Each structure stands twice: as structure tokens, then as C-alpha cells.
Amino acid sequence: MNTKSRIASIVKGNSLDASVTGLPSFHLSELSIQNDLEFQLPTNIRLGHLAEKIVSELIKSSVNYKVLCEHFQIIEDQKTIGEIDFIIENRVDKKIIHLELAYKFYLFDPSISIDPINNWIGPNRNDSLSEKLDKLKRKQFPLLYHSCTASEFNTIDIDTVSQALCLLVSLFVPYEFKTKLSPVYEKAIKGYYLDLETFLSLDNPEKSYYLPSKKEWGMEASENGIWKPYKEIEDQIATSIKEKQAPLCWQKYKGTYISFFIVWW
Known part of the structure; x- marks a missing residue:
């Protein structure tokens, strides 16, 4: 870290x-x-x-x-x-x-x-x-x-x-959430959340990922140096979802970085 x-x-x-x-x-x-x-x-x-x-x-x-x-x-x-x-x-x-x-x-x-x-x-x-x-x-x-x-x-x-x-x-906020929230909330929004099915539908070979440990939550994804294709994190995500533990995921794609939760519910 x-x-x-x-x-x-x-x-x-x-x-x-x-x-x-x-x-x-x-x-x-x-x-x-x-x-x-x-x-x-x-x-x-x-x-x-x-x-x-x-x-x-x-x-x-x-x-x-x-x-x-x-x-x-x-x-x-x-x-x-x-x-x-x-x-x-x-x-x-x-x-x-x-x-x-x-x-x-x-x-x-x-x-x-x-x-x-x-x-x-x-x-x-x-x-x-x-x-x-x-x-x-x-x-x-x-x-x-x-x-x-x-x-x-x-x-x-x-x-x-x-x-x-x-x-x-x-x-x-939910993936593709369009409703405007109060500015006091808006300034603290760091990303979105989605279910596993939606996440898989959005994956492509150009995207790479990192699953930060809990102690890394809140850090800037852009400062991370370890990136993997979906196949290398697939088992870890599946285990988390099975155990009803929503993992935080960082994504790198075409020079941009985003953070999102993959939820089990």
C-alpha cells in the first residue's frame, strides 16, 4: 500500500x-x-x-x-x-x-x-x-x-x-443513475455500483482491473500500478459474490480510471 x-x-x-x-x-x-x-x-x-x-x-x-x-x-x-x-x-x-x-x-x-x-x-x-x-x-x-x-x-x-x-x-450511485442529488452528496460521489451480470456485459479485452483490499478503499485508482484482465480476477469476484461480500473494483480503460462496487443483491 x-x-x-x-x-x-x-x-x-x-x-x-x-x-x-x-x-x-x-x-x-x-x-x-x-x-x-x-x-x-x-x-x-x-x-x-x-x-x-x-x-x-x-x-x-x-x-x-x-x-x-x-x-x-x-x-x-x-x-x-x-x-x-x-x-x-x-x-x-x-x-x-x-x-x-x-x-x-x-x-x-x-x-x-x-x-x-x-x-x-x-x-x-x-x-x-x-x-x-x-x-x-x-x-x-x-x-x-x-x-x-x-x-x-x-x-x-x-x-x-x-x-x-x-x-x-x-x-x-446505481449504474447509469440520472437523478440529481443534493450538492453535499454529489461532491462525495466516487463511482457507481452494478450487479455481476451488468458488469460482465460491459467487460471487453481492453479493460483491466484491480480489486483493492479493504485498507485501500478510498485511494485513487489512477495511482495503482497493478492491473489484470477479467479472467485473472474472475474467481475472486465469484467467491466474494457467493459469500455476499460486494467487492470494490478499480477499472483502467483508455487512460481513464473508475471505481465501482459489484453487488450481490
């Missing part, structure tokens, strides 16, 4: 703002970072934790924010009831923020609802944007005000701490 490209994909990630989430937003563009960063990334953690590691390093490398606390577990009666992602401080005005971070991939299924926010689902239909926001509002953000949190943060006046969400998303 190209470390510099992985970091850049997070720095340039699209975040949903308060008009969608209903929560105060924190955009990574608010960080004042003077140099291009390249730092060691762990290889044995999941994608979400990888994103957290990168954001942590970005905040620490900025000149206007610092990390006071991260991955703080809230423990009650010897049981972990939740975890606070970050407590950060603005170096200029000294304001303290409880920051929650999420790095998600959602597909738009227009058949679910007339309200777009309900139509963004995970590639395997086992999570959704609306469920994520509900969890953040009901569970994650209230953790700051839990009695166990206050006792641990005895040097911080909890009542003066604001809260914000950095929800980085990569969005995918």
Missing part, C-alpha cells in the same frame, strides 16, 4: 456537513498543516482504525490544533460502555472539542425511501448512514457527559467542551 497516497486520500476526503448530519461538523481542511506528511502506518488494523490513526497524526502535525486525548474508553463497573475518539484543543483560542470520526462507504438505493438520507446503505446492506447518525446522537456524543467521563477528565470543564463530527464518506 502506498502510504503517501493513503494519507492523501484521507486529507482530501469529502465530509458530510451539518445540513445532512444534524451535527456540528469538523472538516480536515480546518487543520493548518505546513508540509506534505508521510508517516509510518500500522499494517494490522482495520480500515476505520487506519483512518483514525491518520487523522490523529494530521491533528498532531497541525499548527492550530493539538490532541489532548484519543481513544479514551469509558468504563463503568469494570465494563467498557463506549469510547471517545478525540478530545482536541485549538491552540489559538484554547477551545476544546470532543471530535468523533467516521470513514464510511455508502451506496444509494433509491427504492428504500423518498427521503435521500435513508437511502445510503453499506455495500452489503448491513449498515446505513441514518443508522450511523442515530448511533452518534444517541450513544457516542452523550458519552462526554457520562459521570465516569467527568471523573477522568478532572482537568477539563466538560460544560465548556463543544462537540463535532468528521464524517468522511465515499458515495456510490
